[in-house]
Amino acid sequence: MSRYSWLSERLLPWYREHRRELPWRRTTNPYPIWLSEVILQQTRVDQGLAYWQRFMEHYPSVTDLAAAKEDEVLKLWQGLGYYSRARNLLTAARQVVERHGGHFPADHNALLQLKGVGDYTAAAIASIAFGIPEPVVDGNVYRVLARLLLISTPIDSTAGKREFRERAAELLDAQAPGDHNQALMELGATVCTPRKPLCHQCPLADKCLARAHDAIDRLPVKVGKTKVRIRHFNYLHIEGPQGLVMERRGPGDIWEGLHQLPLVESTKALGSKGLLNSLRTFLPGAVPTARSERVVHVLSHQRIQAVFWRVSIALEPEFSSDRQWVPKDRIHSVAVPRLVERWLNGELPEKRV
């Protein structure tokens, strides 16, 4: 059994109960499915439905479309924009007739050879019409996967495209790839929306890492829009009979006014030796004794890579109005960023150094 069988067990029943009833979902004929995919790249479902119906009335089969005049096709396409797509539609229909005798090939690579058919469309036709286990990754799927699996690799980067495709392939239900792909797209279109997703209606809510880490609004990440700055935070957990040393964050940076553990920010990730060097000036005599795993915390413009270090101290740290001992029974009443809260709640595993 796949390690992601829980996904299908939740997603497929949800899809079968909640999906929007659309005519191209009632068939496994690749022609209407292909037509719907091409049209829906241009427009929303409510508007696209009328175009799809008009095309199906004029050209009930791929052979009818292949015999059409280009002007007619462009006229029917009018209002959708990107007219090269309408021309590609016609060329692809003619290729299906000339190369494949009027039958769409049941093969992902052969589908990719058709004019205007990219990875997304080929995977959609292959999985929905022919039950071939190819993952479909469209904008909706990027969003659902980024949130569900807490992936902060930008979706418009080469590395991101590769990573999302790999993860989508891992998650794919090979027994029902068509419904699986459509269910993920439908979830993204109707529940896991870009703004204000309806998490309380989501069948995956209790497995969603972005929800658990309060990162929904920050995912998915796009480089095109925002240049992401990577920062390395080393938090120092200094505990004594008086409680825990905490400091307030100053102005002009993220989390202004919130409290945190004393922070050493470095230009690269530090090991225990590197931290020890930094502590020589920051907190003389302090020695790291344990550390958390590196945690990635995603903000809209920044990616924080944080490690929490337990340190023992020879001297009291310097105190000011912004840095003080906080008694243990008061720690949870102090406002801290979610990242620090995870450490204070014991949610981050640690190991000795």
Ligand code: SF4
């Ligand atoms: S819980 Fe919310 S954010 Fe997570 S996948 Fe579901 S709808 Fe999207």
